[in-house]
Amino acid sequence: MSKVRTIDAGEIDAWVRQLGVSFNFEVAPGLPEYTLTTIDLDRSWASFDGDRIVGTLRSFETPFTVPGPREVRAAALTNVTVAPTHRREGRLTAMMERDLRDSADRGEPIGILIAAEYPIYGRFGYGPAAYSARPRDRSRATARRTASSRGTSSTTPSPSGTACARTGC
Numbered sequence: 001m002s003k004v005r006t007i008d009a010g011e012i013d014a015w016v017r018q019l020g021v022s023f024n025f026e027v028a029p030g031l032p033e034y035t036l037t038t039i040d041l042d043r044s045w046a047s048f049d050g051d052r053i054v055g056t057l058r059s060f061e062t063p064f065t066v067p068g069p070r071e072v073r074a075a076a077l078t079n080v081t082v083a084p085t086h087r088r089e090g091r092l093t094a095m096m097e098r099d100l101r102d103s104a105d106r107g108e109p110i111g112i113l114i115a116a117e118y119p120i121y122g123r124f125g126y127g128p129a130a131y132s133a134r135p136r137d138r139s140r141a142t143a144r145r146t147a148s149s150r151g152t153s154s155t156t157p158s159p160s161g162t163a164c165a166r167t168g169c
């Protein structure tokens with residue numbers, strides 16, 4: 001069975017390269033170093049074939065507003081990939097189990113993600129939460145209100161993808 005563990009800083013090149021293989025992008029010079037400044041290594045998982053990284057998955061903590069309204073800590077999932085040569089071997093499942101268990105141990109009551117392919121995630125307890133969203137940048141809204149009083153206006157973009165959530169991580 002595949003080995004799953006979190007990566008260390010020396011493995012970031014191979015980890016980002018695996019992301020590029022599965023999401024079909026070329027790794028730009030400097031991207032691995034930049035990635036290292038934006039991720040939490042304790043939550044960045046790899047699936048190994050021998051010494052080779054063939055799968056990636058990571059999560060990060062983010063504030064999440066629930067009815068009340070009240071803010072709780074959610075585990076946001078991202079960078080989910082398995083190399084085409086190693087799919088359907090249970091590698092995603094193995095990384096997911098480790099990350100969800102750690103999230104529960106940290107006391108994060110909700111898991112969220114924006115899925116490119118949402119049918120993947122139902123088996124892990126996620127369900128559709130929103131099919132589209134229109135984020136409101138309050139600082140721009142404030143600026144717009146101020147600007148419109150001067151006779152100008154602007155619009156905000158909508159992201160694509162399906163937002164999913166799971167409770168009781």
Ligand SMILES: CC(C)(COP(=O)(O)OP(=O)(O)OC[C@H]1O[C@@H](n2cnc3c(N)ncnc32)[C@H](O)[C@@H]1OP(=O)(O)O)[C@@H](O)C(=O)NCCC(=O)NCCS
Nearest residue numbers: 022080081082087088089090091092093115116117119120
């Ligand atoms: C999605 C992906 C990570 C799955 O990795 P994997 O290691 O093959 O997954 P597993 O072997 O753990 O499969 C777990 C289950 O999910 C199912 N599954 C896997 N990919 C699926 C997909 N695209 N759609 C629906 N179900 C899928 C498997 O059939 C398996 O179910 P089973 O146990 O009933 O057979 C991999 O196909 C991939 O990297 N795809 C390209 C990148 C991508 O789409 N990432 C997700 C972005 S939201």
